[in-house]
Amino acid sequence: MPTIHPLGMKRVPFLAGLFVIALLGGCAGVPATAPAQGGGTLAAAPALPRQGATDYHVVRADSQLRLRVYRAGPLAALGHNHVISTSDIGGVVYVQPKLERSGFELYVPLKSFVIDKAALRAQEGKGFEAEPSVSAREGTRARMLGSAVLDAAKYPVMTLRSLGMVGPPWYPRIAVRVTLHGTSHDYVVPPALFHAPHGRLVATGGLILKQSDFGIKPFGILNGGLRVRDSVDVSFHLVLAPPGN
Numbered sequence: 001m002p003t004i005h006p007l008g009m010k011r012v013p014f015l016a017g018l019f020v021i022a023l024l025g026g027c028a029g030v031p032a033t034a035p036a037q038g039g040g041t042l043a044a045a046p047a048l049p050r051q052g053a054t055d056y057h058v059v060r061a062d063s064q065l066r067l068r069v070y071r072a073g074p075l076a077a078l079g080h081n082h083v084i085s086t087s088d089i090g091g092v093v094y095v096q097p098k099l100e101r102s103g104f105e106l107y108v109p110l111k112s113f114v115i116d117k118a119a120l121r122a123q124e125g126k127g128f129e130a131e132p133s134v135s136a137r138e139g140t141r142a143r144m145l146g147s148a149v150l151d152a153a154k155y156p157v158m159t160l161r162s163l164g165m166v167g168p169p170w171y172p173r174i175a176v177r178v179t180l181h182g183t184s185h186d187y188v189v190p191p192a193l194f195h196a197p198h199g200r201l202v203a204t205g206g207l208i209l210k211q212s213d214f215g216i217k218p219f220g221i222l223n224g225g226l227r228v229r230d231s232v233d234v235s236f237h238l239v240l241a242p243p244g245n
Contacts, residue, residue: 042184042186045161045162046163046164048094048104049096049102049103050094052096052097053095053096053102054095055093055094055095055242055243056092056094056095056241056242057091057093057240058091058106058238058239059200059240060087060088060089060090061087062237063236063237063238064085064086064087064236064237065085065086065089065234065235065236066120066235066236067083067113067232067233067234068081068084068232068233068234069081069082069083069229069232070127070228070229070233071226071227071228071229072218072227072229073220073222073224073225073226073227080130080132080136081124081127081128082116082132083117083120083124084113084114084115084116085114085120086108086112086113086114087112088108088112089106089107089108089238090106090107090109091104091106091107091160092104093106095242099169099172100164100165100166102162102165104160105160105161105162106159107157107159107160108157108160109156109157110145110152110156110157110158111145111156113141113144113145114141115137115138115140115141115144116131118131143219144219148217148219149211149216149219150181150216151181154182155180155181155182158178158179158180159177159178159179160176160177160178161176161177161179162174162175162176162177163175163177163186167190169193170193171190171191171192172191172193173188173189173190174188174190174191175189176188176189178209180209180214180216181214181215181216182215185214187207189205189207190205191203191204191205192204192205196239198241198245199242199245200239200240200241200242200245201239201240202238202239202240203238204235204236204237205236206235207234208231208232209231209232209234210230211228211230211231212230218230
């Protein structure tokens with residue numbers, strides 16, 4: 001198996017640090033706290049640094065965005081925790097010779113989300129042992145994409161837009177604007193960045209999103225006795241490749 005080296009552990013081009021797609025670097029400084037306020041209160045995002053950049057793309061087959069959604073309420077034992085995943089991550093990372101000038105914009109079609117793959121539930125361990133039936137998974141996905149939750153028909157895509165990055169190239173702090181359900185929020189994400197064979201870049205990390213921050217009311221039944229927890233754990237493993245790779 002080829003070795004993957006943390007950025008900074010060996011001398012690599014500065015652009016390798018770019019893997020700002022940690023969910024994800026741009027031109028501006030990184031806010032001190034995360035998340036920032038959403039909606040119309042956000043400052044305009046800096047222009048993407050396309051000129052003179054090397055365009056990296058996401059290698060979908062080797063990348064994954066994973067969300068863990070947890071049951072809540074006094075009747076939580078009657079429900080399931082869920083693993084939601086997708087590898088359908090598109091967009092471009094614009095890698096400049098100087099890391100702090102790089103940027104990206106990524107997008108995820110909401111209809112690409114898959115509910116409760118058995119292998120992923122097994123990886124998550126405690127709290128994910130029971131496997132929902134096929135009908136339960138289909139019902140969960142339909143509710144999630146429906147008008148009462150994500151409303152994928154009206155808001156079909158989640159976008160991730162770079163705002164800025166500071167820190168060392170192997171463990172930077174990256175400011176990213178997440179737009180979902182017609183609302184945007186800014187976060188600071190500290191990914192681990194790696195330089196991989198064949199000129200590829202790898203980023204792993206995570207963050208916590210609140211559904212209510214995006215105007216989404218967490219699903220619930222039985223007068224809230226069984227409901228979905230507002231906060232959602234998000235993790236990512238992203239592989240970027242240069243042109244022709």
